[in-house]
Amino acid sequence: MKSSLLLCALISTAVAQKKTFKLNVEGVGVPTKAKVFIRYMVDRNLVLDSMVFTENKFQYEGDILEPTHVSLFYSVEGTSFFNRKGTPLERLAFYIDPVNPETTVKFSNSFKQGTVKGSLLQDDFKKYSDYLASYDQKLETLASKRSNLYGASVKDDEAIKDVMQQMDEINDQKSSAKVDFIRENPSSYFSLLALNELAGYSIDVPKIEPLYLALSSSLRGLALGLELGKNIELTKKLSVGQLAPNFAQEDPDGQTIKLSDFRGQYVLLDFWASWCGPCRAENPNLVRAYEEFKDKNFEILGVSLDKEGKRDAWLKAVEKDGLTWPQVTDLKGWHNEASQLYGIKAIPQNYLIDPQGKIVGINLKGERLINKLKDLLN
Numbered sequence: 001m002k003s004s005l006l007l008c009a010l011i012s013t014a015v016a017q018k019k020t021f022k023l024n025v026e027g028v029g030v031p032t033k034a035k036v037f038i039r040y041m042v043d044r045n046l047v048l049d050s051m052v053f054t055e056n057k058f059q060y061e062g063d064i065l066e067p068t069h070v071s072l073f074y075s076v077e078g079t080s081f082f083n084r085k086g087t088p089l090e091r092l093a094f095y096i097d098p099v100n101p102e103t104t105v106k107f108s109n110s111f112k113q114g115t116v117k118g119s120l121l122q123d124d125f126k127k128y129s130d131y132l133a134s135y136d137q138k139l140e141t142l143a144s145k146r147s148n149l150y151g152a153s154v155k156d157d158e159a160i161k162d163v164m165q166q167m168d169e170i171n172d173q174k175s176s177a178k179v180d181f182i183r184e185n186p187s188s189y190f191s192l193l194a195l196n197e198l199a200g201y202s203i204d205v206p207k208i209e210p211l212y213l214a215l216s217s218s219l220r221g222l223a224l225g226l227e228l229g230k231n232i233e234l235t236k237k238l239s240v241g242q243l244a245p246n247f248a249q250e251d252p253d254g255q256t257i258k259l260s261d262f263r264g265q266y267v268l269l270d271f272w273a274s275w276c277g278p279c280r281a282e283n284p285n286l287v288r289a290y291e292e293f294k295d296k297n298f299e300i301l302g303v304s305l306d307k308e309g310k311r312d313a314w315l316k317a318v319e320k321d322g323l324t325w326p327q328v329t330d331l332k333g334w335h336n337e338a339s340q341l342y343g344i345k346a347i348p349q350n351y352l353i354d355p356q357g358k359i360v361g362i363n364l365k366g367e368r369l370i371n372k373l374k375d376l377l378n
Contacts, residue, residue, distance in 0.1 A: 307333030
């Protein structure tokens with residue numbers, strides 16, 4: 001009953017309005033220099049603040065729009081958040097929601113083992129955290145080992161490869177555990193969060209949609225639930241075999257180019273930006289593919305997510321990376337109308353489209369793109 005009441009209250013905040021939360025932190029025998037860093041997100045913007053103690057305690061206030069994950073980092077020596085030398089920072093994480101926005105943290109000997117008292121959502125978060133704790137502990141140990149290997153005077157590539165493989169295996173196990181949690185807790189807010197994480201930027205519809213439909217209607221009615229449902233439907237419309245949505249944007253010369261202009265050819269629709277490191281790293285692979293297949297009924301259409309004021313950076317990147325195929329943008333950044341049409345939330349991302357305008361490949365990178373084009377064009 002309590003969970004149902006909580007969800008109903010959360011639904012009422014689906015139309016996001018700022019709500020002030022209060023965070024009370026109380027310690028025992030806190031050193032004079034000690035400091036706590038507070039990190040959380042508001043509308044996809046990072047908030048990073050710091051607080052010092054007065055008589056072993058402090059109160060912090062901030063604004064949130066929705067249930068929000070908050071991380072506290074305790075520096076016993078008061079060192080900078082970005083200077084990790086000396087005693088490691090202790091981390092304590094919890095959730096704050098707009099329904100019951102006051103939370104109290106108490107600690108004595110160990111900050112990361114402190115108690116958190118707040119809303120019902122916090123109790124739910126502890127249950128979820130405990131469910132995944134064994135995987136997180138293993139990953140933390142391996143991440144530390146990996147860091148030491150990278151920092152060693154003599155780099156051991158085989159040892160690094162082995163650690164990465166172990167991390168991949170544990171992450172797979174953790175993903176399976178999330179699926180089990182979702183099935184066992186269809187009304188938990190953290191089932192929705194876990195499913196959103198599993199869905200990622202490229203949704204596996206046959207896997208994700210049944211889990212989504214098994215969630216309670218209250219969860220699916222939340223802002224995050226509605227967005228995930230929308231993304232599932234969009235992914236179905238943009239799956240292999242579907243017609244690629246048409247759009248029109250201007251090239252560097254101000255000429256309007258439409259996707260439909262390339263009917264009769266295979267075209268790779270490539271979403272990228274000049275500021276995107278992974279995009280720039282992938283561009284040499286696109287250059288290679290273009291040189292090999294441009295005379296075999298193949299074209300590339302680049303869509304830049306650069307924003308207003310960055311036109312010169314876009315054009316310099318095109319020239320520097322040797323991108324000789326058509327390029328368009330509306331200089332609206334993540335609000336680029338073509339990227340909105342295709343539900344782009346991460347770049348680089350691409351769609352391979354056949355001469356009839358149907359999608360035949362998604363997110364083909366490196367050798368996978370080359371091999372796919374060989375199959376289709378040779």
